[in-house]
Amino acid sequence: MTPGDTARTSSGPTPSDPAAHRTGAPAPAVPPDEQPPLDPRTAPVPRYGHGSLADLLPAVVSGQGVPELAGLATGFTLEPADRACVFLVDGMGWEALAAHPDEAPFLTSLLATSSNGSGAPLTSGFPSTTATSLASVGTGLPPGVHGLPGYTARNPETGELMNQLRWQPWTDPYAWQPYPTVFQRAAAAGIATCQVSAPHFEHTPLTRIALSGGTFHGRLTGEERMDLAAERLGAADRTLVYTYYAELDGNGHRYGMDSDAWRGQLQYVDRLAQRLAEQLPPRAALYVTADHGMVDVPSTERARFDFDEDWELSAGVAKLGGEGRMRHLYAVPGAAADVATVWREVLAGDAWVATREEAVALGWFGPHVEPRVRDRIGDVVAAMSGDAAVVATRTEPNESALIGMHGSATPAEQLVPLLEVRT
Incomplete structure (x- = not known):
């Protein structure tokens, strides 16, 4: 990720200033420093098994x-x-798309076709972040099974934080995610399968464990990808083609969704989809x-809790994982309960804070979390x-400077379209 050119962070609120923890949203009836903690049971849970990204490819190949x-x-x-083609646009949330009909007239005209003509969105998974979601799409499995539970997560074997998008530090991809992809299963069943994406994605570990199967075709421009995807779609009697576009997400991170740069990218995506x-x-x-999807995080102290400058938030936390909108907290031994209590009090009405056991029991990561995955999840989530957002301006300066962020369970981040065109 690249820091937003216009984003501003600060050293964060001091512990003696609880009112500084307010968000940039309209003032609630109850003073922010008197907000009760949110009950984690009220957090929206992805529709695993009947309407999440993990359900998409199994439904496609079944057909x-x-x-x-x-x-x-x-x-x-x-x-x-x-013949089926999945065109995945990074960062194009349902709510943002529905709010911009002028920028995306073609895609807007397809909203009623979403999810098999129901007009409803899919949910991503939890957390709502690229590595987790692409693994869910490609394997047909929820995060608790495929094992990519966030942007960064602790490797229980080494104790290090592992960036699951950049794959740093190096970890054996097939040990981290051992299941075959739906693309591999489809190819074994005789379906002509391929991916059409930017060339630099061909050999990445994330592609290998989430999207591999059939052939990979690297093309630089969006137009080239659309044209080749259509060509490969018609190359056999039964075909499965996946193509991807990333720049909408990148512009949202850097400039925010209330920017000409983001809107221009949405217009371009609309033209690409119509071309295909x-x-x-x-x-x-x-x-x-x-x-x-994505939300814009205001550049104010009240909207950006700074972990690196707030002794309450950092106390008892050995490692801070995840990203600004969804944090894995790995506690020092014996401190998990205290960390959960403090984060609930400090974030109050700004976050759903759950222990690992609560998050697993509530199904945030799916109906089942495998033992090998369990300790990758924070002691507190x-x-x-x-x-x-909870930023970390010293240890994560680039990520902390972003305007658009995602990862949490809100509809703006969780809900994604499944628009359909048939011939």
Whole structure:
């Protein structure tokens, strides 16, 4: 990620100034420093098994005649199509898309087709971040099973924080995520499968464990990707094509969604989607979706809790994982309960704060969390509820300077489209 050119951070509120923890949202009826902690049971939970990103590809390949894949039973269905293309736009949340019909007239015209004509969005998974979501899309598994539970997460074997987008420090990809992808299973079933994306993604660990299967075609421009995706879609009787565009997310991070740069990117995405739709071969279905949405975090002390400058938030925390909108807190031994209590009090109405046991029991990471994944989740998990974030201006200066952020459970971040065009 790249720091936003216009974002501003500060040294953060002092412990003696509890009122400084207010967000940039309109003032609530109860003074912010008197807000009761949010009950983690009220946090929205992704619709795992009947309407999440993990359910998309199993439903697609089921419609292509692939028998039900072991371990991927889902209640989500789509109308069958011999040829299917998934166009994933990084950062294009449902709420943001619906709020910008002028910038995206073609995509807006398809809103009623979402989720098999129900007009409803999908949910991503939790957290609503790229590495987690792409792993869910590609494997058909929720985060508690595929094992990528956030932007950064602790490796229980080494104690180090592992960046699951950049794959740093190096970790064996197939030990971290051992399950085959849906693309691999589809290719084994005789479906002509490929990915069309930017060339530099071909050999990344995330591509290998989440999106591999069939052939990879690297193309630099969005237009080239759309044209090649349409060509490959018609190259066999049964095809599965995945293509991806990242720059909408990047502009949202740097400049915010209330920027000309973000709106210009949405206009470009709209043209790309229409270009692909107009080239679909017979018996084809195009699905336009996203990995997450986004919120703009105000550049104020009241909206940016600074972990590096707030002794209350940092006390008892050995490592701070996740990202600004969703934090994994790895406590020093014996301090987890105290960390949960303090974070609930300091963040009050700004976050759902749960212990690992609570988050797992509530299904935040899916209906089942495998033992190998459990300790990758923080001892305490904090998901922001409004437009605030927990930044770390000294240890994470680039990420802390971003304007647009994501990762939490709010509708703006969780809800994504599944728009459909058929021939």
